[in-house]
Amino acid sequence: DAGVIQSPRHEVTEMGQEVTLRCKPISGHDYLFWYRQTMMRGLELLIYFNNNVPIDDSGMPEDRFSAKMPNASFSTLKIQPSEPRDSAVYFCASTIWDYTEAFFGQGTRLTVV
Amino acid sequence: SQQGEEDPQALSIQEGENATMNCSYKTSINNLQWYRQNSGRGLVHLILIRSNEREKHSGRLRVTLDTSKKSSSLLITASRAADTASYFCATDAASSYKLIFGSGTRLLVRP
Numbered sequence: 009d010a011g012v013i014q015s016p017r018h019e020v021t022e023m024g025q026e027v028t029l030r031c032k033p034i035s036g037h038d039y040l041f042w043y044r045q046t047m048m049r050g051l052e053l054l055i056y057f058n059n060n061v062p063i064d065d066s067g068m069p070e071d072r073f074s075a076k077m078p079n080a081s082f083s084t085l086k087i088q089p090s091e092p093r094d095s096a097v098y099f100c101a102s103t104i105w106d107y108t109e110a111f112f113g114q115g116t117r118l119t120v121v
Numbered sequence: 122s123q124q125g126e127e128d129p130q131a132l133s134i135q136e137g138e139n140a141t142m143n144c145s146y147k148t149s150i151n152n153l154q155w156y157r158q159n160s161g162r163g164l165v166h167l168i169l170i171r172s173n174e175r176e177k178h179s180g181r182l183r184v185t186l187d188t189s190k191k192s193s194s195l196l197i198t199a200s201r202a203a204d205t206a207s208y209f210c211a212t213d214a215a216s217s218y219k220l221i222f223g224s225g226t227r228l229l230v231r232p
Binding site: 012039041043050051053056058063064099101103106107108109110111112113114115 | 151152154156162163164165166169209211213217218219220221222223224225
């Protein structure tokens with residue numbers, strides 16, 4: 009398996025624009041996590057899914073953020089409208105079942121100018 | 122919010138020395154995991170220790186867990202320059218599977 013695949017690797021956008029980040033988890037993994045990493049706040053859990061169903065989205069900063077998982081092999085994290093403070097590295101991770109190791113993608117570095 | 126806090130925030134050692142990093146957490150857990158992150162890369166899983174285990178080894182890594190103190194330590198023996206990275210502990214809450222990461226320790230191993 010190629011591992012967790014995220015796209016794009018880098019995204020630069022203007023404030024107010026919509027941004028969509030994509031993630032393909034490892035085949036057969038039941039859990040998918042979205043994290044945001046910044047110097048100030050570290051690695052924050054935004055939302056996680058189990059079998060494509062959102063389980064906990066309490067980490068989503070505000071209504072501008074939304075995440076979907078239409079099927080077992082694809083998830084998106086959307087920011088609309090984007091703001092400069094959304095600039096961060098966004099990671100997707102998956103696990104085969106609960107309480108096991110997480111496999112991370114390479115991340116998407118988002119810059120909002 | 123972060124469940125775990127690592128200590129120290131940064132550590133600089135000479136190649137060949139041992140490196141010890143500590144993690145404290147707040148609530149009951151099922152497992153505690155350690156991850157490594159090289160600059161600009163994703164996190165890589167190192168080791169998982171279950172709440173009923175006290176010590177675990179993997180190669181040059183040794184992890185201990187003290188659930189009474191809600192703390193864990195990661196020891197890297199005979200460090201190498203290639204061990205330079207950030208190290209994070211991660212915990213899952215006993216009541217729900219939310220994998221929460223600590224603030225991390227930046228390790229620099231000088232050749």
